[in-house]
Amino acid sequence: MKLLIIGSGGREHAIAKKCVADPQVTRVFCAPGNPGMQQDGIELVAIAETDHQLLIEFAIEHQVAWTFVGPEVPLLNGIVDDFQAAGLQIFGPSKQAAMIEGSKAFAKEIMETNQIPTAAYRSFTDSLEAKAYIAEKGAPIVIKADGLAAGKGVVVATTVEEALDAVTAMLEQNRFGDSGAKVVVEDFLAGEEFSLLAFVKEDKVYPMVIAQDHKRAYDHDLGPNTGGMGAYSPVPQISQDIVDQAIREVLHPAAQGMIDRGTPFVGILYAGLIATDEGPKVIEFNARFGDPETQVVLNRLDSSLPAIISALLANQEPDIVWNDRASIGVVLAAEGYPEAYQTGSVVPTKAPKTAQLYYAGVADDDQNGLLSANGGRVMLVEVTASDLASAQTEVYRVIDRLSLDGLFYRRDIGDKALRLSREA
Structure with missing residues (x-):
């Protein structure tokens, strides 16, 4: 079975690496991918994620079994609709269904119509x-x-x-x-945030283990918002009762609401949630895997990711098994990110076997045969261990041994969970 992953970041690296590990998969292509992925046997395809026609032609020529869409932009550009019109299997929401991420006002309307708990809001132009x-x-x-x-x-x-x-x-x-x-102005919600993702095929919803992302650039949740500076799973300060309530009151009504609207959702539905005193409420929906949540969540998946997606595309019940281990991922970003950042720094390509490296903003450095930084979020270092404390200790031990000139990272990923666990 040959598979095509669309995208070029750390999220797509994690998805593709999970697919490479499946013995039923013979080749994994990533378009356009990044040079760091090649270390894991992922084949790069020099086609932009926005060039739907060339991607379709590639999938046909190489007899790709199905395509997985990582980023939001091609989804909102209608890549799923285009692939399906060409008779190709692809996993992701249609252009209309992807609007649950593409417009926050649209998402709020879905929540309002289906009584999904969220902050009070108004939209303005x-x-x-x-x-x-x-x-x-x-x-x-x-x-x-x-x-x-x-x-x-x-x-x-x-x-x-x-x-x-x-x-x-x-x-x-x-x-x-x-x-x-257009802007959405909404009430501030106090509480602990967490990310709840699910495999969705219309009315079928299969939740994943939860994670917590760190959006602020600097330690202690200071500095500007970013695309994400690290994540961990599990999130011990969020009880299973809260998760179950979110599955019941958020994921299932959202999936049914999309069907009722005539835009059934197929793909990965991401609910960014906050555990308030009144229960879990939605901060945002995404129409795809999160980044960096993917890099930690997929390391807790014992089942075959390709088998899950193949089953969903065939309208069959997937076999999904999660492990009880703990995963922490820390993003290494270019100095200056998320504003103007420097490029050209040499990027680490080797780490102890306890860690996995997922690449994002990297390019080939032709002068020394290594990788160089050419994006804001450059890479992520991930460690899976028996518990969060062990995973955190090891991930920072690994990072401290890397040469990181021109890169920075947060030193407190997972601190909150460990502190709250101790206090409990």
Whole structure:
């Protein structure tokens, strides 16, 4: 069986590596991929993720069994619709269904219609109206660009002035282009955040183990929002009762709501949740695997990922088994990220056998035959161990032994979970 993974980041590296490990899989292609993936036997395809026609031609020519879409942009560009029109198997939501991520206002409508718990909100295209609403509501308050903004279009404003500045940047200064032409202003929710993902085939929902992502750039959750600086799983401070409630009140109603809307969802549904005093509430939905959650969640999957997807595409019941081990992943980012960042730093390519390396923003360094940094989030170092404390100790031991000139990372991934576990 030959498979095609679309995308080029650490998420796609983790998905492709999981597929390579399956004995039923003979070749794994990644388009466009990145040079770091080749160390794991993944074959790079020099086709952009936005070039649907060339990707279709490649899949036909190489008799690919099915294609998996990693990033959100091709999904929202309708790649699933195009592949299906060409008679090809592909796992991911249609263009219409992917709007659950592509428009925060759309997602809020789905939640409102299906009584899915979330923060109270209003949507605005007029900055004066948005600012009047913020002045009335006060702070803290959350401002979100309606469309995609690479994980950076959310401002958790602790003051009214900060919220007003966010509206100015989005609606008046066009900071996020069309993605910020509409903003969603919602109530601030207090509580512990967690990520709950599921394999979804229309009304069939198969939850994964939960993870917690770290969005802020610096230790102690300081600094600007990023695409994610690290993640871990399990999340011991979130009880199984809360997870079960989220599956019951969020995932299943969302899947059914998409069917009722005439846009049934197929693919990976990601619910970013917060455990409030009133129960779990939705912060956001994504229409694909998260990054860096994927790199830790998939290391707790004992079943074959290709077999799960093949079963879902064939309308069969998948065999899904999760292990009780703990995984921590720490992102190494280029100095300056998430703003203007430096490129060209030499990127580590070797680590102890206890760790796995997942690459994202890297390029071939022709001068020395190594990898060099050419993106904001450069790579992720992951360790799986018997418990979170052991995984954390080992992942930082590994990182401390790497040469990281020009790169930085957070030193507190997993600290909160370990502290709360001790306090409990």
